[in-house]
Amino acid sequence: MPASPDLLRVDDLGLRCELGSFHVDPWRPVEHAVITHAHADHARPGSGRYWCAEAGLGLARRRLGAKAEITPIPYGQPFDLGSVRVSLHPAGHVLGSAQVRVESPAGEVWVAAGDYKRAHDPTCAPFEPIPCDAFITEATFALPVYRFPEPGIVMDEIVRWWRENAERGRVCVLFCYALGKAQRLLAELHARREQLPQAFAWVHGSTNLLNPAYAEGGIDLLPTRRVSDRDANNPKDAHGKRDYTGHLVLAPPSAAGSTWMRRFGPASRVDTAFASGWMHIRGVRRRRGYDRGFVISDHADWADLVRTIEEIGCRRVLATHGSSRTLARYLREQGLDASELETPYETEGEDG
Numbered sequence: 001m002p003a004s005p006d007l008l009r010v011d012d013l014g015l016r017c018e019l020g021s022f023h024v025d026p027w028r029p030v031e032h033a034v035i036t037h038a039h040a041d042h043a044r045p046g047s048g049r050y051w052c053a054e055a056g057l058g059l060a061r062r063r064l065g066a067k068a069e070i071t072p073i074p075y076g077q078p079f080d081l082g083s084v085r086v087s088l089h090p091a092g093h094v095l096g097s098a099q100v101r102v103e104s105p106a107g108e109v110w111v112a113a114g115d116y117k118r119a120h121d122p123t124c125a126p127f128e129p130i131p132c133d134a135f136i137t138e139a140t141f142a143l144p145v146y147r148f149p150e151p152g153i154v155m156d157e158i159v160r161w162w163r164e165n166a167e168r169g170r171v172c173v174l175f176c177y178a179l180g181k182a183q184r185l186l187a188e189l190h191a192r193r194e195q196l197p198q199a200f201a202w203v204h205g206s207t208n209l210l211n212p213a214y215a216e217g218g219i220d221l222l223p224t225r226r227v228s229d230r231d232a233n234n235p236k237d238a239h240g241k242r243d244y245t246g247h248l249v250l251a252p253p254s255a256a257g258s259t260w261m262r263r264f265g266p267a268s269r270v271d272t273a274f275a276s277g278w279m280h281i282r283g284v285r286r287r288r289g290y291d292r293g294f295v296i297s298d299h300a301d302w303a304d305l306v307r308t309i310e311e312i313g314c315r316r317v318l319a320t321h322g323s324s325r326t327l328a329r330y331l332r333e334q335g336l337d338a339s340e341l342e343t344p345y346e347t348e349g350e351d352g
Contacts, residue, residue, distance in 0.1 A: 007084070007102055007110040008136065010341060015112060015136070017102055020081035022051075024100050024112045027344050034086065036114025037097035038063045039179060041345050051079070053088045055125065056096015058213035059179070075125065091116040092127035093298055094180035095217055101130055111312070112136040115345075117297065118304040119151050122187040123180075123219050127308070134316040135309060136341060140299040140352070141277055142319065142327035148277060148301040154294050155188040158275070159195050161292060165271045166197035166246035171264045173249045175256055175290070176275045177352065178206045180298050182250050183214045185275060186221035189248075193222060197246055202227050204251040204260075224250075227263070245269070257289070276352040277301070297352060309336070321345045 008017050014026030014033075022032035029046035036042055038059035043052075045064045052060045054072035061070065073079060075098070078087045083105050088098035093115040100112045109132040116127050116138065141148075158174070165172045176182050182203070189196065200223040203211075208226050215221065227249065230242055244264050253274065255261060264270045274290045277297025284293075300308060305327060309317055318341040319327045331338035 007104055007108055007134070008112060010343065015343070017081070017084060019104060020084040020086065020102065022081050025114065025345070032081065034081075034088075034100050035060065036091065036100060036112070037094055039094070039115070042114060051081075051086075051088075053090075053096045053098040055217060056094075056098070058216045059094075059096055059210065062210065062213060075128075089128045089130050090125035092119075092121060092124060093117055095124045095183070095214060095219065097124060099128070099130060101132065108133050110134045110136070111314075113138065115140070115299060116308075117300045118308065119148065119297075121151070121184055121298070122191065123184050123214060129308060129311040131312055132314050134318065135312055135314040136318045136320060137305065137309065137327070138299065138321060138345075139305070139319040139324040139327045140322035141297065141301050142305055142323040144302050146277065146280055146301045147303055148280065148295055148297055151188070151296055154275075154296045155185075155192065158185070158273075158294055159189070159192050161271070161273065161294075162248050163195070163197055169245050169269075171244045171247060171249065171270045173251060173261070173264060173270055173272045174275060174294075175251055175253045175272065177298075178204070178252045179210050181275060181296075181352075182207045183211060183219065183221060184296075184298070185250065186211070186224065187214075187219055189222040190220050196222075196248075198248065199223065200225055202230065202244065202247055202249040204249075204255055206252050207250055278352050299352070306330075 013028045013030050014023040016023050023030045024034050025042040026033050031048045033047040034051045043063045050070045054074045057072040073088050078085050085103045087101045091097040091099050102110045111130050111132040118127050162172050203224045271291050273292035275294040275296050278284050279293030280295045317331050317338040320341040320343045324340045328338040328340050
C-alpha cells in the first residue's frame, strides 16, 4: 500500500496543506493563509484571506493592513478548512503566537509550531505541548551550547545595569527587536517599577508603533515616551544635545552605529547593550560592539527544544531554519524519523 502524502509540505509559496487548500506562514501571497504570529517573515501582506489566533489580531492587523481579511480564532477552537480540522494553540513566542494543529480525515495529526519558547513571558500565553504524529519545529538555537538562564535573573541584571549607570551619570541604550522583545522587557520592567531610577523609558519610533497592540490585549507595560518627542520639545544642553542622563532608551538593532545615536552624546556618556539569545556567545557581543549583552530570548534553547519533542510524543520531526541539521541528526540518533525542512524564515530577524 503506498504511503500517505505529507499533510503539510513545502511548495513555491510556502508550507502547503493540500487537503485544506491553505498555506501556513506563506512567503508569497496565496488565497488562504494561516499565520502563526506577526513577525514580518511569517505574516506577509497580499494574501486573499488570513486566519490567526484571536490574541494576535491587533498585531496582525498592523502588519497586514486595515483592508486585509483576517479571521481571529480563539486558542483551542477547531475550525474546518477543506477536509481537515485546524486549531491554533499557544506558542509562547510573542503576543498571539500560535502553533497550527492540522488533523486529516483519517485522524493523522501534524503540528507546525512556528517560533516558540518555553520560558516565562508576561506578554503572551505559555507554550502548550500538543501530541501529534509529525512536528514541524524551529531550530533557531538548536546547538547544545545554547542553554539560557532564567529570564527573571536576567531582568534583575538589566535593572541593576540601569541603576548603576544612572548613578554614574550615563545613558543606557538597550537594543532589542521592536516586536515582542521590547514589549516583554517593558512588561518585566513594569513589574519591577519600584526599583527603577525613572518611572518610564524612552523608545525609538518603531517600538512605539507596536506598544498599543499590547495595551489593547491587556498587557501592562512600563510607560514610554518617544525620543523624537523629546528632541522636538526640549532645549539642547551646552554640548548641543538633549539630556538623557540616567534614562533607559529602547531601540532596534538597526539604530546601533547610526546617526540616530548621536543625540545621546559621546560614547563616554552612553552604555549600550543588546537583549537577545545571541548574546549567549561572548564573541558575538564583542563583534557587534555592545558594552553589555543580556541573554533573554523569545526562542527555545537546546534543552527546551529537545524536551518539547519528547513531551509531544511525535514519531516524525521536521526541523526548519537555524541549526536544523544539528537538531535533526541528534533526533535521528535518538531513534526518531527526523529531517530538515528548507524554508526562508529568518534566523536573525526581528525576534532573537
